[in-house]
Amino acid sequence: MKILRMVAATIAAAGLLSSAHAQNWPSQPVRIVVPTPAGSSVDIVARVIGDRLKDSLGQPVVVENRAGAGGTIGADVVAKARDGHTLLLGYNGPLTVAPSLFPKLPYDPAKDLQPVILAATQPNVLAVRSDLGVSNLKQLIAYVKARPGKLDYASVGNGSLSHLSMEMLKMEAGLYMLHVPFNGGPPAAQALAAGEVQMGFAALSNVQPLVKSGKVKLIAVSNGKRSVALPDVPTVAEQGFPGFDATTWNGFLAPASMPKDVVTRLNRAINQILAQPDVRNKLLAAGAEPAGGSPEEFAALMKAEFTHWPPVVKRSGAKVD
CATH class of the missing domain: 3.40.190.10 (Periplasmic binding protein-like II)
Structure with a gap:
């Protein structure tokens, strides 16, 4: 019984520490890396949401464009970030298509990044x-x-x-x-x-x-x-082409090292932002349809695309040197 009480106390303490970590986060400006150029559709979504996220988090939110190599440069920056305050607003390309295109991708989207929330889909x-x-x-x-x-x-x-x-x-x-x-x-x-x-x-x-x-x-x-x-x-x-579907989506991801409680807080904050009428109107005006949901739902979407795109890439003969 004594051992069980010690284990229970340890779990409770860990939970309190985790909760305290989420409450104290962020302790510095938050960086959103966008793997596309300024003015792109992904960039617009990042800036609309980032503008409100700063109010929710109580810290400045900086959008940084790191374009190039099909979005993989920006994704790699976030995959290797260890400051605890860097996010990626990514899209299909560097996350679920790139593993089939690049012979030596410098990061593993499934292991080095964790889904936070699906932000929007775009026609x-x-x-x-x-x-x-x-x-x-x-x-x-x-x-x-x-x-x-x-x-x-x-x-x-x-x-x-x-x-x-x-x-x-x-x-x-x-x-x-x-x-x-x-x-x-x-x-x-x-x-x-x-x-x-x-x-x-x-x-x-x-x-x-x-x-x-x-x-x-x-x-x-x-x-x-x-x-x-x-x-x-x-x-x-x-x-005339039944079954044709190539939906573009934008989603927030964090380095795998980011604590789960922080991911949960971010997910909740961005869901609330996406529900704001003026934010929805701004995104729709830019051609983006607000999404939202849980990290698990976004992870399921990515998992499905990991199996969908490889045969398409193979049939197309698309290659990246």
Whole structure:
């Protein structure tokens, strides 16, 4: 009995210490690493949520852009962070696609990072230049097939979801186009506006100005269902390709070393932020649909994608040197 009482006391003390740690955290500014350029769709989500997170945590929240190598540079920074105050706002690319693309990834997303919360999903839109004269996916496919190898499409980088989404469509529709990768959404959108490429899958926020100016049309969304932000734009699946789904998501992750009680506090704080009407409106205006939920739910999503993307990458032949 004496031993049992000692064990119980030890567990209780550990619980009190854990609770106290969460209450005293953060003790310094919190850094959110965004593995994409400033102005990108992921960056917008980070800044909208980070602006409110500082009020919830009582410490400054700094957004730091560490773009490059398909998002893996920023993800690696967070995986190796040991200050207890660094977070990643990541997306599919460096987290669930990269293990199939990079022969020697410097971090293990499943072991070196722990999910905090799924922040948002974003419609991955198929944007085409208006001067192509097409209005739906069937017309676009016919246009491309009449010009094999003469058209270029943009992506936000090798192995990105915008790259793999188009490769999936190319395989299913029997298309031949050339891939032009860019370092992030804004440069890819600029190339589309300048006529350097004719089309591409992109985050809505990156091409919205081009749609408003009349330079670009939205032909489809790659998500499995229509987007709340674009209810009138049909999915790829609706337009002849059942089962086609390449949903882009953004989620907060922490280094594996971050205490669970801190992760729980962050999850609760961000869930509360996502429920605020003005935050939801800002995200929706930027083309992001607020998500939320538990760390376990986000972990389940990532686990499912770890098995979904490898065969897609293999079939596409996508490689990153």
